[in-house]
Amino acid sequence: MNDRALVQRLNTLRQGLPQRLQRIRIDASNFGERFREDAFxxxxxxxxxxxxxxxxxxxLNSAINTFMTHHPNDEDQVSYHVLIGEKGQIVQAVDPSKRAFGAGNSAFNGRWVVTNAKLSGSVNNFALHLSLETPLDGEDDGPAHSGYTAAQYDALAVVLADWMDRFAIPxxxxxxxxxxxxGLERADPRSFEWQKLQIRLAALGFLC
Ligand SMILES: [Zn+2]
Incomplete structure (x- = not known):
């Protein structure tokens, strides 16, 4: 699977990531500091x-507008660290050192963090959130759509490789x-093909 053209393409992309990353400034209501202590x-x-x-x-622009909008109510506050557009654009909305509001009540491998004793826990305090731009035929609540572009899988692999290296994420x-x-209500990302990501992470030297 590891053809040389793919390896070369991804390594070039990876070297160019610092120049390619577009940083935007979003509203401060939509993200925060990572907590150093839980509610207890x-x-x-x-x-x-x-x-x-x-x-x-x-x-993509709809998501960016939402993040730039001031949201005084907790339930409206939302953000991801990185957005990847259909053409492979990489937009960083929240610095990885900060806490993005990407998930509500959530857990990973039985782990969550409770930051408010009145609410259920969430993965946000130890998570990085990345969102892929949905194709036009997915702008609904249907179960599937036509999927993500090769440019999106390429950009995704490169951003993940950077994070896995920097933060020792397996x-x-x-x-x-x-x-x-x-909450049994989120089913995203729909039509995501793990194999397309695995081939690329393997090409970048990460085993999946
Ligand atoms: Zn989501």
Whole structure:
């Protein structure tokens, strides 16, 4: 599977990531600091240790506008660290050191963090959130759509490789919103093909 053209293409992309990353400034209501202590006073590791994949449902600009909008109410506050557009654009909305509001009530491998004793826990304190732009035929609540572009899988692999290196995140700690959601309402990213990601991570030297 590891053809040389793919390896070369991805390594070139990876080297160009710092120039390619578009940083945007979003509204401060939509993200926060990673907590150093939970609601019960237990110390927390602020280094992210897992990645949650999502999809935007509406276009890239719609997601960016939402993140730039001031949201005084907790339930409206939302963000991802990185958005990947259909053409492979990479937009960083929240610095990885900060806490993005990508998931509500959620857990990964039985682990969550409770930051408010009145609410259920979430993975947000130790997660990195990344969202893929949904194709036009997916702008609904149907179960599937035509899927993501090769440019999106390429960009995804390169961003993940960077995070896995920087934060020592193992491949098995890359998961989906569908998998971590405990509210039984999130099924994203729909039509995601793990194999397309695995081929690329393998080409970049990461075993899956
Ligand atoms: Zn999601």
């Amino acid at each position: 006073g237990n110390p927390l590791d602020v280094i992210p240790s897992m990645v949650v994949l999502h999809e935007t449902v509406y276009g 491949p098995e700690h890359i998961t989906t919103h569908r998998h971590v959601d405990l």
